[in-house]
Amino acid sequence: MNDQTDTDKMNGADSLVQTLLDSGLDTCFTNPGTSEMHFVAALDHVPGMRSILVLQEGVATGAADGYYRMAGKPACTLLHLGPGLANGLSNLHNAKKAGSGVVNIVGEHAVTHIELDAPLTSDIEGIARPVSHWVHTSLSAADVGADAARAVQAANVAPGQVATLMLPSDTAWNEGGTVAPALEPAVRPAFDAAALAEAVAALSGPDSLLLLGGAALSAEMLEVAGRIAAKTGCKLLSEWANARQERGAGRVVVNRVPYPIDQALETLAPFKRIVLVGARAPVGFFAYPNKPAILTAEGTQITNLCTTGQDIEAALAALCSGADATGTAPAHVAEASTPDKPSGPLEPGGIAQALARSIPEDAIIVDEAITTGRAFFPATAGAPKHTWVNNCGGSIGYGMPVAIGAAVACPDRKVMALVGDGSAMYTVQALWTMAREGLDITIVIFANRVYKILRGELTNVGVSNAGPKAMDMLSLDQPTLEFAQMAKSMGVEATQVSDCEALELAIETGLAHKGPYLIEAVM
């Protein structure tokens, strides 16, 4: 396609698609509109791009987030003008916080049309900027290819960035499109070598903590961290939310700093010295009256050896070597274990047992189970090897879209999406895309029929006398949301369960099923 004769005949949209392919992007999540029709047409002219239709853009951006976490390379989204981007904004917020690379292609009016202030005209760059690391509007068809290559380069900056490219419709339909070669990825900065000696000295005994995040939670890096812990006696923890963590029998166990403010403070209180590798010093998810916002104990020595965008593998290797732990066997390696068969009504403990008994080897667990999910992590440590995926930005409605992206990235692995009912409703349109693409996703909806997390937070923020109107704003029970029925209406097989035995059976059915399967777990 780089042949000059072809290029002369090429419009901007064709050059865009070919450049994205040449830069390694071959997956697009989209809900296109009129201004994106030439990109859509290019899908047939330029072979190789898998394009996946979604019914609302929050599904597209969440899917791109999940895709990056599992594929290790960006997907693109194709979004319709400012409002299409706006609908995808909250899952871009989550992607940004997770360090996921995403290339957003956003249609824009033709340059001459913008000034006319048509109904769909908006400040697209303004909408993009709060959730993007890189924002650019192409000015002509000839620029589109080179701009696209730069967008991909920006998205690949470690650990991954959100790059948003606006494509005015005339730059898509005009001829003169020129395919641009892939740009060299940016070199990942080195870790802070000046902090190494302090970090090595800090890790000694159970009052010291190695706090891990980002790429430090890969299977290989966890093993290195396990050696350091074995040698120095330091504890290991990760942040509350991780973009991707490898877990299961044979892997080094790393628990998370808890979400509830009091538990988090208690967990971190013993540590006098903390070394950060790919993680940030823990702060409260929210501010609460009369509670500290910084979760580490006063006077704790914090050594930031390596940020999430720096060379985490080199940092952990140096730390391991500095601690003279390279020959040490890792501590905290999980033994294979299967909990007892749970029975009776659904409550977090029993659900966690059923889950731990069901996780298949190499499963990807997308966790948006909120309150119900707090019991899952300990129970599943000894399950077969699997990948755990958290919401890093706190905007609910991330789970089912991210599961789509993970399933597209890893067609040979089973995906489980564990989602609270309140969260599921945010991007429930995701079910249709799962069915359309035949994705192997088992979705478990925890239907406690309340925004349960907020019941707890009311007290935490000092509301002691919540009245009936307040409680009504946290309730999802009038009318009852029938998730199994809703899933079927979008082409997804589904069932409803209300005890642990049925849940375990349903999970087995779902995992054996080809395509998506939804389980409504009524609590």
Add this chain to the structure above:
Amino acid sequence: MNDQTDTDKMNGADSLVQTLLDSGLDTCFTNPGTSEMHFVAALDHVPGMRSILVLQEGVATGAADGYYRMAGKPACTLLHLGPGLANGLSNLHNAKKAGSGVVNIVGEHAVTHIELDAPLTSDIEGIARPVSHWVHTSLSAADVGADAARAVQAANVAPGQVATLMLPSDTAWNEGGTVAPALEPAVRPAFDAAALAEAVAALSGPDSLLLLGGAALSAEMLEVAGRIAAKTGCKLLSEWANARQERGAGRVVVNRVPYPIDQALETLAPFKRIVLVGARAPVGFFAYPNKPAILTAEGTQITNLCTTGQDIEAALAALCSGADATGTAPAHVAEASTPDKPSGPLEPGGIAQALARSIPEDAIIVDEAITTGRAFFPATAGAPKHTWVNNCGGSIGYGMPVAIGAAVACPDRKVMALVGDGSAMYTVQALWTMAREGLDITIVIFANRVYKILRGELTNVGVSNAGPKAMDMLSLDQPTLEFAQMAKSMGVEATQVSDCEALELAIETGLAHKGPYLIEAVM
């Protein structure tokens, strides 16, 4: 509540709710989170605010838009931080383009917490600005009341504006809240009196057009426009999309400039002189290759007598008087008419007939029927008096949320939401809120199972050879969306019809039904 003793004990959230009430706002559409818990608690302390829970913020902002159009005063939304606002952004775009006043209250982290960059931290003002006329962040509990009064004042600037107030959680929970009195609404600017003589001279004969928008489409103003048309022989049209237009038997008929570019150009070609009252000179919804973006014929004299934010009533009165038409009987008054009973498969013409036969007196029709809906306007001109509501911003997913707001504003009127299947899926969560609140809304979903408008637009933008991958991105048929089943899963009674007789019967059933009723019209 203005008593000094009470005020001393009041937190910022309580002062906010009381100030909003004192400024005339008594309706709140919300999905709150931790940072909004004190506002939620205040709903019980401070009586008078009706708070309506939604499952996704696009429903909240769309409902506020619909509420303003029908109540003529703003509602507030209560949104959770940047992502909650972001989810509501596209319907705020529509509200902004419709000239609807909305007061967004957006929770923000406590001031001391923002700098810690917690997961939910984002540039909320940056997210708000592209869709807001007024943006402010409160700095202390003592400021909240006065800031809220200013937000309401900003939202009430004619024709209506989007005002977004960020409330850091400490300003909500700290004591020292002070209720602020309502501020005087801004005076609506006068119309352009200097343009009056030219406008009067311009309107003469069928090659002159009075183009109406905004408040010019009220029943009273339409009558004035009808007098002018009778006296001068000018034609009457409105913009393609209107926030609210009064219609039906006994009212002056004003058709809209068509959406399809070729039809729009043809409609406007005959006019040598156009006078604008509350409308803007028509431009294309999109730019298209080799077609003009400005829809009026070259050389057309355009006189802008009055913008949508100016005194439209005075402008039309002056125009009527200048044309010596105050004693003239209005032209184009619709006679009551009932089309023949339609039969056979569902197609736009028959659907329009069924609709025209069913519209009850005083109905509110929220029209997001896209391609199917193009036949509705002419067929319904002689139906009983009703209000027609369009999407002014072009971002789909506005229909069902706006219907919620209209139904809340007008509990004694029947609301009909006419929605394309693609549009309906954008904010399908709206159905649950309709059921929860028992709103009298009859929803008709036109299930053609395709983004049909885009099939036409492909050709308009010059794509003549769309391949199978492109067509696949415009199709909604794999799997089939079962809307009746989906509605039932959210507590809404529903039925599916596939011919005109069944549609008419189903509409009758829906209108007689207490609470929402959904009709899936399979085309």
